[in-house]
Amino acid sequence: MTTAPHSEADAQVDLDKLEPVRIGPTWERNPDHPSGWHLPELTLGWHVVMWQADNLQHPTGKPWRYTPEQLRFVLWWYAVTPDLRWLYRDGVLQRLKGWGKDPVVATLGGTEFVGPCRPDLSGRTVKDPWGNEHPAGVPHPEAWVQIAAVSKDQTRNTMTLFPALYTKAALERYSIDLGKEIIYAHKGAKRIESVTSSPRALEGGRPTFTVRNETHHWLSNNEGHEMDAVIDRNAVKSSDGMSRALSITNAYEPGEDSVAEQARDAYELIQAGKSLATGLLYDSLEAPPEAPLSAEAAPKVVELIRGDSTWLDVQRIVQAILDPRNPPSRSRRFWYNQIVAAEDAWIAPYQWDALARPERLVEDGEDITMFFDGSKSDDATVLVGSCVSDGHVFLIDHWQRPTGLDSKLPWVVPRDEVDAAVDRAFDAWGVRAFFADPGSGEDDSGERFWDGYIDGWAARHGESLAIKATLTAGNHHPVMWDMRSTVRQQEFTEATERCYSDITSTLTLTHDGNRILRAHAVNARRRPNRWGVAIGKEHRESPRKIDAAVGAIGARMARRKLLASADWQKQKAKKVRTGRVYGFN
Structure with a gap:
């Protein structure tokens, strides 16, 4: 990334000597082609731009023409296979602010509305400037174009372009009725409409083309994730199997887990050969990291x-x-x-991504340390493990308020589910250290929300732990590790700095590549205190969680304490002497 x-x-x-980072086939050169560029062998795009020249116009009234860069993108977007199926089923156009993303997708939406947007199965062709034949297109008889965003202001950026986009002749030819929210053609048989964050209202629709506008703003807390999922489902079930969606975005902010970030992650997995998915056209022109x-x-x-x-x-x-x-x-x-x-980010996304080892499986019965970060409702509750042998970090489970739940409805972490997950972890692995931070939430009786459960974990599993979480004078507890104390805050700050060094300098931390764990690590912000640099949320009310990052640091901290303990050294020596795997379970 x-x-x-x-x-x-x-x-x-x-x-x-600076060179931009070029992403996508738009930027591939071909010295053997007269244009000097690598262009698709078969594309509906040539017929599209011919039609646009006759029916669309610039605000000045001149016939519509793309820049060479835009033209190459359009040719690739409409590229087809020999059996006249789309080469790309989804797309992302990422450019700097002001580049002209909205006008480009407006012309594509305008074409999908009444222009030649589907391959002509009769075999009719058109020729490109060099005489090569390409498939001609036909209009969709029931075109339904959606301009989607998470706010009306974002859809307005594109929708306001349509009234001036069509020539007067095109308005008459296709009987286009220009409305503010919905544009109709052919007496209502076709339409362009703006839609915003209402996934339930969109469910079940069969749009023929969708623009996802400004997907760097599409987040979980504004229903952007669910809206994206609905758009994808609607496209999959289209009657001709040819419905598609195209996203436009600026560079997103890492850690927000926006739809734009998810699309980039998917593209990079495809490029790395780690995903069987194909058909994503990602096009971007970025400054190099050293700029x-x-x-x-x-x-x-x-x-x-x-x-x-x-x-x-x-x-x-x-x-x-x-x-x-x-x-x-x-x-x-x-x-x-x-x-x-x-x-003030704790780490950069590329630093975390470089340490992902999803192929590293945690074996049944493997020795691990575990950290629990508890919450009642607002923050996430997480259970994170670290393998004793190499420190590999993995997310065991997490619980947080469900996406899309009405903000007026109360939600509380399901403690019995968490309790069962802890027991399953002890059944699956050799948990040698378990530290649990209860948080500050209280239940209806005024007791701390997690205290009773943590005591229960100690009663059921405390004897199997090689070290105790708390060993201060007059306060011994196998599991309780309360971060509210000054001693614990100092201890955790030091653990955070060690973890940071493991990620950025020694590169000795590996992790499972879990998306939640990644998002929380990238969300974390540097928070200096009197002992060093700890981590925290960007602000108290921020919806961007960091609890899994806290859990990763805590699990690694518990591992270090375990490795340094005399009791663990004795247990390892016993394994060597007996030749048997030592275990308490």
């Missing part, structure tokens, strides 16, 4: 990544970049089209 260095103290970079954010470098970098969008005012953008009110991370996302962490 492309990202910038944490430090803005830029090293010496040869600006003349300086300076007055000298910014003009050069912006010119590199604006592509053909020469209408962008480079100097105006540079002024915004240099404005001290704009954090560097925001400037890099908006104007360098880079995917970067916030300035």
Whole structure:
């Protein structure tokens, strides 16, 4: 994943040698082709642009023409296989702010509405500028185009372009009725409509083409995730199997787990050969990670990544970049089209991703340490493990308020489910240390929400643990590890710094690649205190959870304590002497 260095103290970079990060077939060169570019062998795109030249127009009234960069993207978006199926079933167009994403998808939506948007199965063809034959297209008889976003303002960016997009002749030819929310054609047989975050209302529809607008804003807490899932389901069940969705986005903020972030993750898994899914067209032009954010470098970098969008005012953008009110991370996302962490992020996404080892399986009966981070309702409750042999971190389970649940409805962590998960963990593995932070929530009786359960875990499993969580004077407990005390806060801060070093310097931490664990690690922010640097949420009311990151640090901390304990050393020696696997279960 492309990202910038944490430090803005830029090293010496040869600006003349900077090259943008090019993603997607749009940017592949072919010296043997007259255009110099790698273009699809078969595409409906040539017929699309011919039709657009006759029926669509720029705001000035001139016939619609794409820039060369936009044209290549459209040709690839409409690329087909020899049996006239789409080469790509889904797409993402990621560009810097102001590039012109909305006009491009408006022209595509306008074409899908009344233009040649499906291959002509009769075998009719058109020719490209070099005389090569490509399939011609036909209109969809019941076109249903949706412009989707999580707010009306976002859909408005695209919807307001349609009234001026069609020529007067096209409006008459296709009987287009221009409404503010819904545009009809052919006496209501076809329509373009704007839709926002109401997944239930969308469920069951059969749109023929959908634009996902500004997917970096599509989050779990605004129903963006569910909306995306509904759009995907609706496309899959389309009558001709040819319905598709195209996303447009700026560079997203890592850790939000936006739909844009999920799409990029999916693309990178496909590229790495770790996913059997195919058919995702991802197109992006990004500044390289080493690109300086300076007055000298910014003009050069912006010119590199604006592509053909020469209408962008480079100097105006540079002024915004240099404005001290704009954090560097925001400037890099908006104007360098880079995917970067916030300035106070604990770690960068690429640092965490590099340590994923999903193939590393935790074997039945394997010795592990475990950390529990408890909450009552607001934060997540997590159970995280660390393998004693190598420190590998894995998420055992987590519980948090369900996505989409009415905010007025109360929700409480299901303690019995958590209790059962703890027992299953002890049945599955050799849990040698178990530290549990109860949090501060209280139940209806005024007792701390998790105290009784933690005491129960100690009663059932305490004898099998090699070390106790708490051994202070007058307070021995096999499991309870209350982070509210000053001693514990210092201990956890030191553990956080060790974990940070394991991730960024020694690279000795590996993890299971779990999405929840990743999101929480990337959400974590650096929080200096008198003992060093701990982690915390971006602010108290933030919906971005970090509890699994706390659990990972805690599980690694418990492992270090175990390895340093005399009791564990004796148990290891007993294993060697007897030649048998030692276990308490």
